[in-house]
Amino acid sequence: MDKVIPIRPKKFVMFLFLFFLFANLSLAYTIERVDIECIVNPDDTINETITMIIYNNENENLSSVTYTIPQNIRNFTINSPNGVRGYSALYDQGVTKITIELEKPIMPTESTNISINCFVTDAIWTKNDVKQLILNFPIPAKNAEIKVVLPPGAVILSPQGTLLVTPSGYKITTDGKHQIIIWDLSLDKEITFTVAVKYSFVSYPSQNIIEHPAISSNLKYLLIITVFGTILLGALFVMERTSKNRIVEENKNIKNELDKLKNKLKEKEDEVKNATEIIKDLEEELNKANKNLLSKDEIIGVLNERISEYESRIKNLVDENANYKEKIDSLSEYVKALEKENKELKDKVRELNEIIQKDIELKKGVLWDFLTEDEKTIIDLIKKHGHITQKEIVEITGMSKPKVSRIISELEDRKIIRKEKIGRINKLTLTEDSKKLL
Known part of the structure; x- marks a missing residue:
C-alpha cells in the first residue's frame, strides 16, 4: 500500500474543503447530478466510478470540463456520449485534478453524461484486523448518490449496537454477497462529503454454513444469536441423548438383574419344593416306622432330627424368598421412576426437535433471502x-x-x-x- 498523508489535522481538512469547492465550481456549466460508486476490494484498493450530468448554462459551446478527485488515482478511463478527445490529470498532495476535452461540444442549454472510472489505493488503513475507510467527495450538484460496496465477508463494526459509519442518513442493503451503504443527497449548496466506515472480516466455521453479508444493523447479532442458539441446542441434544443412553443401559442392567433374581428365586422355590417332598417322604417313613417299630426310639430320634434340619432349611429358604421379593419390589419402583424420567426426556426431545425444526426453517428463509x-x-x-x-x-x-x-x-x-x-x-x-x- 502506498504511503498516505494523514488527513486529520483541522487546517488541512479546511484547505481540502475550500480546494474541492472552488476547483469544481465553474461559471460555464453546472453539474446537475453526481453518482459515485466505490467498490472496495479485499486487497484494500477501490474501484471508483463517478458519473456526472453536465449542463451548459452559457450561450457558447462547452468543450472541456474539470473535476477534482481528492485521492491519488490511477488506471482511470473516461467515457461520454459526446466522446472524449483527450484529458489531463494533475496530481498534487493526494488530490487529482482532471480536465476532460470533449470530442463533441455541449451545445447551450443542453446536457450530457461524463463517467470517470479510476483505481484508488490510499483510502483504507488497517489496525488490529480492523479496516478504516475514509473517502472525500466534492459534491457540486444539488442531487447525488454515494454508494460504498464492501468486500465479500466484510461486516460493519457496531460496538454497543452503533454502526461505525459516518455521516448519518445512510441506508444499508445487500446484493447477496456484499454489504452496500448508500447516501441519497439533496443539497442547496456545494459541499465536500466525507465518508468513514470501520469494518472487519467475519471468520466462518468449516462446516457447511453459507456465508451471508449483513442486511441491517441488527443482522450481525441475529447471526451471533443463531450460532450460539445452534451450539446450545446441540449441547442439549447431546446431553439428552447421553442421558437417554444411560437410562436405556440402566434399564438393561436392571432387567438382567431382575432375570437373575427371578432365576435364583425359582431355584429356591424348587429347593423348597424338593425339601417339602423329602419331608413328606420322611413323614411317611416315620409313620411306617411307628407302625412297624414302635419300640425303636433311636430310629424315631434320627428321623426327628432330619425333619428339624429340613424344617430349618425351609425356614431359611422362605426368609430368602421374602428378601428377594423385597428386592424385586424395590427394583420395580425404580423401574417405574426410570420409565417416568424416560417419558419426560421423550417430551424434552420432542420440544428440542420442534426448536431445531424452527431453527432449520429460519435458516432456510435466511439462505433463500440472500440469493439473487x-x-x-x-x-x-x-x-x-x-x-x-x-x-x-x-x-x-x-x-x-x-x-x-x-x-x-x-x-x-x-x-x-x-x-x-x-x-x-x-x-x-x-x-x-x-x-x-x-
Whole structure:
C-alpha cells in the first residue's frame, strides 16, 4: 500500500474543503447530478466510478470540463456520449485534478453524461484486523448518490449496537454477497462529503454454513444469536441423548438383574419344593416306622432330627424368598421412576426437535433471502431435475453462457451446489446441506 498523508489535522481538512469547492465550481456549466460508486476490494484498493450530468448554462459551446478527485488515482478511463478527445490529470498532495476535452461540444442549454472510472489505493488503513475507510467527495450538484460496496465477508463494526459509519442518513442493503451503504443527497449548496466506515472480516466455521453479508444493523447479532442458539441446542441434544443412553443401559442392567433374581428365586422355590417332598417322604417313613417299630426310639430320634434340619432349611429358604421379593419390589419402583424420567426426556426431545425444526426453517428463509433471482432460478432447475448440465441451464433460462458460468462458480464457492460426474458428463447437483436448507 502506498504511503498516505494523514488527513486529520483541522487546517488541512479546511484547505481540502475550500480546494474541492472552488476547483469544481465553474461559471460555464453546472453539474446537475453526481453518482459515485466505490467498490472496495479485499486487497484494500477501490474501484471508483463517478458519473456526472453536465449542463451548459452559457450561450457558447462547452468543450472541456474539470473535476477534482481528492485521492491519488490511477488506471482511470473516461467515457461520454459526446466522446472524449483527450484529458489531463494533475496530481498534487493526494488530490487529482482532471480536465476532460470533449470530442463533441455541449451545445447551450443542453446536457450530457461524463463517467470517470479510476483505481484508488490510499483510502483504507488497517489496525488490529480492523479496516478504516475514509473517502472525500466534492459534491457540486444539488442531487447525488454515494454508494460504498464492501468486500465479500466484510461486516460493519457496531460496538454497543452503533454502526461505525459516518455521516448519518445512510441506508444499508445487500446484493447477496456484499454489504452496500448508500447516501441519497439533496443539497442547496456545494459541499465536500466525507465518508468513514470501520469494518472487519467475519471468520466462518468449516462446516457447511453459507456465508451471508449483513442486511441491517441488527443482522450481525441475529447471526451471533443463531450460532450460539445452534451450539446450545446441540449441547442439549447431546446431553439428552447421553442421558437417554444411560437410562436405556440402566434399564438393561436392571432387567438382567431382575432375570437373575427371578432365576435364583425359582431355584429356591424348587429347593423348597424338593425339601417339602423329602419331608413328606420322611413323614411317611416315620409313620411306617411307628407302625412297624414302635419300640425303636433311636430310629424315631434320627428321623426327628432330619425333619428339624429340613424344617430349618425351609425356614431359611422362605426368609430368602421374602428378601428377594423385597428386592424385586424395590427394583420395580425404580423401574417405574426410570420409565417416568424416560417419558419426560421423550417430551424434552420432542420440544428440542420442534426448536431445531424452527431453527432449520429460519435458516432456510435466511439462505433463500440472500440469493439473487438468477441464483434462485438455477437452484430451482437443479431441484426440479435432480441434476442438470450447465448447457441445459443456458438453453432453459436463456441466460448467456458467461453469466451462467459466473453464477455457477459463485454457488460452488458458497457450497450450495457441486459438480458430479454422471457418465461422461459433469452435471450440477445440490450439496447435501443445501438440500436440507433449500
